Amino acid sequence: MEITIRRAFLRAAATFACICLAAPTGAVPAGASVVPSGVKANASGPSGTARELDRAIQEILENAGVPGVIAGVWIPGQLNYVRAFGVADKDDCSPIRSDMNMRIGSETKTFTVTALLQLVDRGKVGLDDPISRYVPGVPDGEHITLRQLANMRSGLFPYTADQDWLRAFHEDPHRQWKPRELLRFAFAHENQFAPGTQFDYSNTNTVLLGLVVEKVTHRSLERAISDMITRPSDLNHTFLPKAAEFPRPYPHGYTEETATGAEADATDWNPSWGWAAGAMISNLDDLRSWAENVATGKLLTPATQAERLQALPTPAPGDAYGLGIDINHGWIGHAGSLPGYQSLTIYLPDLKATVVVLANTDIKSNGENPSTLFGRAITRIISPDNVYGAAPDQDDVD
Template identity: 80%
Template sequence: MVEELDRAIQATLQSAGAPGVIAGVWIPGQLSYVRAFGVADKSDCDPMRSDLNMRIGSETKTFTVTALLQLVDRGEVGLDDPISRYIPGVPDGDHITLRQLANMRSGLFSYTQDPEWQKQAFLDDPYRQWKPEELLQVAFSHENKFAPGTQFDYSNTNTVLLGLVVEKLTHHSLQRAFKEMITKPSHLPHTFLPKAAELPRPYAHGYTDLTATGAETDATHWNPSWGWAAGAMISNLDDMHAWAENVATGRLLKPETQAERLDALPTGAPGDFYGLGIDINHGWIGHAGSLPGYQSLTIYLPSLKASVVILTNTDIQSGGENPSTLFGRAITQLISPDNVYGAASDQDDVEPAA
């Protein structure tokens, strides 16, 4: 199996045109596989290593919603509370619940879909520091897309709002709330929400084509503050390995709360369902992440107790698909042929970022 995984990942690396990838596959009693292929820095061909820090994009959502669900367990908030109870000024906020924000059924426009915002964030000034309130202002300048609870639509606006709820109820910054509620008790020493563009060494350089001409550029130090509660976190392979089972099995939550989290509804993509800040794709529970220069995937299959973590230093699509999907599919075709992640060419994250 090790040699088969080596070949599959190297073939995907080449076909996707990705600079490098870190891959981990763990099946208790059967397999413990950790490899790094390709380069971490194209300027000097520094090789990719399994201990490098990486930006994990929308995997941040699993942390934000876990913090919210911990507050549910404490009785400090209810999933069916309207967002207007905590954050004023949300369009139709009296009818949009925290549950609908967490399961992407609020109808709120995602600020990352706004063309003018995309121009500002990625073309004009990718080093800009964004405030959550500025992101919401962009989102709320658009009409809601549908009545709450009636459709699925992946919106980063939802998770930014939930991050503000966590801050309001904990009376802490989201950085501190994550540390005290999640990363410290879960022993994730390399996982955190940055305040700006900081990325601790050692790290892999990240490459994107989100430029005016579509030419590739180094986005390593672009400021991910625009992703905030929806997509700005940093981690590494070891931490994400631990988090894969933790979040999928609900170690930080009451069993009944975890059951609500996993009560997922169809997204419209084949075999794909979205719960409360978590995705279930052909049986694999977890989340993918994407932002300029980086993509990630952390998933867990209960039937095998298997974990897969992918960290790659590009978000440039290949054949219309994200690198994280391609790697996830190549690996799961080998280890779980009855549960192939990203089967039928569904994509893990169709927005330009986070």
């Protein structure tokens, strides 16, 4: 408890110092809303809703110690809300802006699996093909299907839980990883359960699917995603980086060092360890478009999209996971997290509503991810019958 209180005090003190130092120079303090010229900043629609969203987001920003957040909420004919609160850089207090590029972590899975499903539509692969047909050396690979990899029911051990990998990552967060290096850490362990019998969220699954896409398309995964998804969808600021490249403008990302608990700047850490499961970069406008695209299956046949959305329950209340996609209290999409950054991109078909949240920290508050806190607060206002991330006693659904 003492350590927790001390960390909270230090983070609060840093934020306070930033505000004090910024004031004389005219920089915008944490909590202010900043949207660059040319970007829609007003929350057209009911002004009361916009004010409620402003208050809810700022409250989380302050209470959870989040440096900065970009939020977009769109409901056709009702609401067009774009805001950026807080700072992009805690050293110079420069404000975060809604046009900034962000690392989107596990939202990458929606792109990798969409590429796979396009190959299904083209007759190049089958969802019930064994992974051994495409990637040799997978434990029990002749019984693990592409479908089970996509819906997180393979039983393969997650390499990110391997102690040797964790030690290597924290010793050198700038290291460039190759997919097969990552898989060796996973395959050093026995499988956790028989394929298809349980749910376990594992990056190992999506890394394998990335290798399948490369093998079948005869292209690098970054090229395949560009050719098959981002270019046809006009997602001009969305890509899978080869290493730690990060096009400007971008905010600094803040994480918590495992060994000391101190805050660290993870902006230039190499995300290659996430590869097909978590390394992509995007921005607010692209993710707004992608939210509806992936939730409604614009790049897939109706039959394949229907299979994608055949989600099975996860241990989290009100949550189910399909093929590289999450359905949480009716909201379809995915969250993302990696050191320094968190994201959430979700779509509610009944309202045709889209929510995108991008934060420049992955440090939890009372055990919860910032993206979940923002998602819950926003959806409680705009869709009280569908509250993202709500626990049973928080959910307004009967």
